[in-house]
Amino acid sequence: MPRIVIVDDESIFRKGLRKMIAELDPQWEVVGEARDGYEALQLVEELLPDAVLTDIRMPRMNGIQLQQLLRERFRDLLCVVISGFDDFIYIQQSMRQGAMDYLMKPIEREELGKVLSQLREKVHVGQRLQVDPAIAVKSHREEHRIRQHVSEHLITALLRGSVNDADLELLRSIGIAFQHPYFACMVIKLDKSSIGSERYNRADPSLFQLYIQQLVQEVLSRRVNGYCFVMSETEVAALINIPDREQAMVGIREIGESIRRQMTSLSNITVTIGIGQAVEGFKAIAESYNEAEIALLHRLIIGGDKVIAYGEITRDDRLYSDLSSSSWELLEQAVHKGKRELVAEAVQTFVSELCSKAYSPEVVHQQLCKLLLHYYETAGKLGMTKEWLGSKDMKAVLFHICSISSREELMEECSLLLVRLAVCIAENVAQPERDPIEKSIRYIEQNYANALTLKEVADAVYLNAAYFSTLFKQRMGKSFVERLTEVRIHEAKRRMAQTDQKIAAIAEHTGFANIRHFNRVFKNETGMSPKLYRDQLQAGANPNSQ
The missing domain is CATH 3.30.70.270 (Reverse transcriptase/Diguanylate cyclase domain)
Incomplete structure (x- = not known):
């Protein structure tokens, strides 16, 4: 008896189809129902049906995507798709993926009967080779396990930094290999x-x-x-x-x-x-x-x-060039210190100054979007984006900010966001961290302006200085001094782009003993002097491309 699985996100429609199939062709056995493509893949792997009858429009994984995966994993499986409207693109995509036929909603009994008859004939004519069912099921399950793990978890895990050696071996086992040492990511979004x-x-x-x-x-x-x-x-x-x-x-x-x-x-x-x-x-x-x-x-x-x-954003990202550096510094210090009252007060000062100096509402919104993006990046580096925003999406937050036309409402919304971030930072700092290297990195980022020593940081993470030095180099691929210099130069470049501070003051505020030392290290790291770097920024060039 041939076996079929029904896939549709509407339970009433699934039950109706099951009843129609039983009445039209009792030789067919409906062995399972699924609400979307993910459930369907699991059912097919477990039940090994002869055919799948699937809707196209479904949440999570639609019928087209389901067909692609079924075609890769179960080459003998027959597929018929159901479309709720006569749109050629759906039918065309389905046929490319190997669909045997398609049905239009509402399904007519006569059409369904013809399709079932044709499917049954296909199953009988192309009868599978006789093998031990236990071996076949095991083989299918193994292939399904590997491919599903890759498609649903591994690539996403790579992007989110949570893969291990076993995961990478699974990638290689299905032909996804990386021969080169460097990686870059690209995100593509449709402009609706x-x-x-x-x-x-x-x-x-x-x-x-x-x-x-x-x-x-x-x-x-x-x-x-x-x-x-x-x-x-x-x-x-x-x-x-x-x-x-x-x-x-x-x-x-x-x-x-x-x-x-x-x-x-x-x-x-x-x-x-x-x-x-x-x-x-x-x-x-x-x-x-x-x-x-x-x-x-x-x-x-x-x-x-x-x-x-x-890497090119900083060229146009002089966030606060029209504002006094004091209001920006005040806000930055308040957030990182985790002081609620200071953050709320600093936001009020910042927004008030911005609104009074901006020449259009668009400029206000642009500057606040850049401000929030800066803290979104900060939260990401600290690993607390979800803790800060919860279920909210940063894009939705920015669009909401751009819809506000009241200065008081802008102050209130930005205060709520940044106070919440400050609380997260304060709570995170108060919690003992298990990983000493991660804790040391955070310590460096918070104290780079001071005369930091390797021993001071090693003491902060409760490790012997010699062991900490070796462990840091192994984990980070660079020495403690190299990482500290990297953080200081990054902050110096940010200040040159976003403030009008003198270079000597920037050198002092980023932890360099004197301007001569700063000039030498900056040129060694960037290939140009601090003055030339700032001159190119002001001229609209991109010094990072040199």
């Missing part, structure tokens, strides 16, 4: 405005993401070692493996521009692409992905249909 609300609402949003994923993967396959996948119903991500850090970033930006142009020319839609900086090793991939997300968020400020590289 380029479609129009009518067209977007009429179509299945996930199909747009699938289309973007396919086009991006085609471009990557021709030019680099990279993998593209759908992260969610609104986001496509790409992980690119590159041999050289500096030169490759130029090429990755060109790839982004190529994707953007092809998307417009082939489909008349636009996308915005965020690109993270190149990083070394698997454990640093999450950093590049986070940078790509941050770069993409700048779409709210500079508009869509662009490629936005994280």
Whole structure:
């Protein structure tokens, strides 16, 4: 007796189909029902049916995506799709994925009967080879376990920095190999405005993401070692493996521009692409992905249909050049000290000064978006984004800020956000951390302005200085002094871009003993003097590209 699984997100429709199948063709056995593609994959793996009857429009994983995975994992499985409206793109996509037939809602009994008869004939004619069922089930389950783990967890885990050696071995076992030491992440998002609300609402949003994923993967396959996948119903991500850090970033930006142009020319839609900086090793991939997300968020400020590289943001990111440095410093200190009252007061001062000096409401919103993006990045580095925002999405927060037209409401909303962040930072600092290296990194980032020594930091994490030095180098790939210098130079560059402080004052506030020492270290790290770096910033050039 042939076996079939029904997949539809509406329980009433599933029950109706089950009843119709029993009445029209009793030779068929309905062995399971699933609400979406994820449930369907599990059922197929467990029950090994002969056919699947699936709707296209479903949450989480739609019928098109389900067909793709079924085609890879269960080549003998027959599939028929159901569409609720006569849209050629759905039918065309289904047939490309190997669907035997399709049915239109509402399903007519006569049509369903014909399809069941044809399916049954296919099952009988193409009868599977006789093998031990236990071996077949074991083989299918093993393949399913590996591929499902990769598709649902491993790539996402790479981006979020939570993979281990066993996970990487699983990746290699299905042919996903990384030969080069460096990685860069790209996040691609559809500009909904380029479609129009009518067209977007009429179509299945996930199909747009699938289309973007396919086009991006085609471009990557021709030019680099990279993998593209759908992260969610609104986001496509790409992980690119590159041999050289500096030169490759130029090429990755060109790839982004190529994707953007092809998307417009082939489909008349636009996308915005965020690109993270190149990083070394698997454990640093999450950093590049986070940078790509941050770069993409700048779409709210500079508009869509662009490629936005994280490393280039600082060129236009002189956040507070029109404001006194004191209001910014006051706010920064209050947040990192975790003082609620000081944060609320500093936000009031900052917003009030911003509103009084800005020449348009747009400038106010832009500056506040940049401010919140700065703290979003800070929260990400401290590993407390979820703790800070909870279930909220940063994009939604920024759009909400841009909808406010009252100065008092802006103060209130920004105060609530930054007070919550300050509390998270204070609570996090108060909790003993298990990982001494992570704790030491945070200690460096909070105390870089002081005359830090290796022994002081080792004492702070309760380790012997010699052992701490060795462990730090093993874990970070650089020495304690190199990391401290990196943090100090990064902060110095930020101050030169965002404040009008004198270079001598910046040197003092970032932990350098004197201006001569600062000049020497800065030039050694960046290839140019602090004065030349600031001059290029003021001229609108990008000193990071030198």
